[in-house]
Amino acid sequence: MTNTKVYLEIVKQLREMITIDGLKTGDKIPSERELSERLNFGRSSVREALRALELLGLIETRRGEGTYIRDFRGHQLVQLLSTFILQDQKAKRDVFETKNYIEMDCLHLVVQKADNQEINKIKDWFEATDHFSDDEFFQKFMELSDNHLFLRLWSILKEYYHSQEENYLIYKRELYLNLLNAIAEKDLEKTLSAYKKLRNLSNFTDKY
Structure with missing residues (x-):
């Protein structure tokens, strides 16, 4: 499992x-x-x-x-969304798209707000870690963005996304490194470009 x-x-x-x-x-x-x-x-x-x-x-x-x-039994979001998503192919695509937008927004915040010491900690972790999941990588930037609502939304969406995908996508380590270097340079355009290359996105041009 x-x-x-x-x-x-x-x-x-x-x-x-x-x-x-x-x-x-x-x-x-x-x-x-x-x-x-x-x-x-x-x-x-x-x-x-x-x-x-x-x-x-x-x-x-x-x-x-x-x-x-806090409000567990009254909180039906997970159950409702899960039922909705599992029955609707468009909803599955919407989850993937929304998750990507949240990740890009958080990277935007990190480039704007995070100091070099915080980013260097993530670089040190990256260099010292041979194997990590995509979620582990982006969780660090979600937390670094210092936006609790984004983190909560992303946590929900990634669980729904994974619950329908039997095989996790594997991304090349060098693509993560390119993204990390762009963030460290505080270059937003390069950061978003590296993110889109990592995710193999070609249609996220309207907003970014």
Whole structure:
């Protein structure tokens, strides 16, 4: 099972567990260890699913107290979009296109706002890492853009995108390096050009 499918399955089971246990907004959910045992998934997978749910604003972690439900049962966005997307080919293309626009907008913010030290940290990580996923690479720039809403939207969209794609696209390392170098130069035009080359886009010209 892929990491994305594991994440989606944990979210599904967690939602069912909350319903069965009659938990409501403000209630505390079991600990990471308890969830791992109850749902029969590794703690690292459970931790990633909880982190994603927290980014979506569905749960909140209170230091020293535990994790609490914010508005889980009333939050139908994931379920509704998933049903919609799985039944509509145009919607699948829309997800891919919207995800790309969000990534470009975030890169725009990074070029404008990020300082050289922050970008150099990502370059150091890149040089020290032989294998990484596309999500890992762009997650760093999503966070660096310092726009929480973009990060939340991107997190949702990438999960939907991966949930329908059986085979992840593999991009060449040199294309990531070209993009990283353009960002480090603070050259927006070169950055967007490198991004489009990485994604093999030829029709994203109206906005950029």
